[in-house]
Amino acid sequence: MLAKPKSEAELLQRAQSLAGFSLGELAQREGFSIPKNLKREKGWGGQLIEWCLGASAGSKPIQDFPELGIELKTIPIDSQGKPLESTYVCITPLCQVTGLTWHSSNVYNKLSRVLWIPILAERQIPVEQRVVATPLLWSPSAAQEQLLREDWEELMDMIAFGQIEQITARHGQVLQLRPKAANNKARTDAIGPNGQIIQTLPRGYYLKTRFTAELLRQHFQL
Known part of the structure; x- marks a missing residue:
C-alpha cells in the first residue's frame, strides 16, 4: 500500500494516474485476487x-483521507457517463438523534469534499475489464448543499418522531x-x-442517481 498522500494535489495526481487502467491491471499490479463477480464482494473495486x-x-x-478532509467514492457508470446505481454515503443513527445538526452530521462530514472515481462498469463487462475513468474532486455548491440539508433534516425529523418504518426510498x-x-x-x-x-x-443514506448524474454532467460537460 502506498504511503498516505500529503496533499490534495498529490491525491488528485495519484487518482489521475489510475485513469485508463482496468481493474484487472491494477489488481495484478497490487497483488489483489480478482473475484469472478461482485455479488459477494460488492466493495472489492x-x-x-x-x-x-x-x-x-x-x-x-x-473520511477516507481524514488528514486531508477528503472522502473517496467510486461510482459505476455506463458508456455515456451516467451512474448505474445510487451512492452509499454512511449509516445513520436511529436513536439519540435529538440535538443533531446538519453541520455535525456524518453525511455533511462525508460529502463536504469528495474524490469521485468513476468506473466504466456496465453489467456485461467482466470485473477485470472494467476501466477507471477520469477522477473528479468535488465540494457541493451552495444550491447542492441546500438540497442535501433539506433532505437530511426532513429524514432526521421522521426518525426523531418515530416514523422510521414510514420512510421509503422515494423520500x-x-x-x-x-x-x-x-x-x-x-x-x-x-x-x-x-x-x-x-x-x-x-x-x-444514499445519494440518488439523478444527483450524481447531474454532478458528473456539470463537471465533464456531458
Whole structure:
C-alpha cells in the first residue's frame, strides 16, 4: 500500500494516474485476487482503489483521507457517463438523534469534499475489464448543499418522531434512506411511534442517481 498522500494535489495526481487502467491491471499490479463477480464482494473495486491511493480510514466512520478532509467514492457508470446505481454515503443513527445538526452530521462530514472515481462498469463487462475513468474532486455548491440539508433534516425529523418504518426510498429530493445490512436478520434500536425503543433494520443514506448524474454532467460537460 502506498504511503498516505500529503496533499490534495498529490491525491488528485495519484487518482489521475489510475485513469485508463482496468481493474484487472491494477489488481495484478497490487497483488489483489480478482473475484469472478461482485455479488459477494460488492466493495472489492472500492477497496482496490483505496489501496492504490493510500487511503487510511478502512471501515471507520470517518473520511477516507481524514488528514486531508477528503472522502473517496467510486461510482459505476455506463458508456455515456451516467451512474448505474445510487451512492452509499454512511449509516445513520436511529436513536439519540435529538440535538443533531446538519453541520455535525456524518453525511455533511462525508460529502463536504469528495474524490469521485468513476468506473466504466456496465453489467456485461467482466470485473477485470472494467476501466477507471477520469477522477473528479468535488465540494457541493451552495444550491447542492441546500438540497442535501433539506433532505437530511426532513429524514432526521421522521426518525426523531418515530416514523422510521414510514420512510421509503422515494423520500428526499437527492438523498434517500434505505436499509443497509448484510442480511434481513440484522437489527438495531430505533425510536418507535410512541417514543418507545423498537428493533429495525439498520439504515444508510444514499445519494440518488439523478444527483450524481447531474454532478458528473456539470463537471465533464456531458
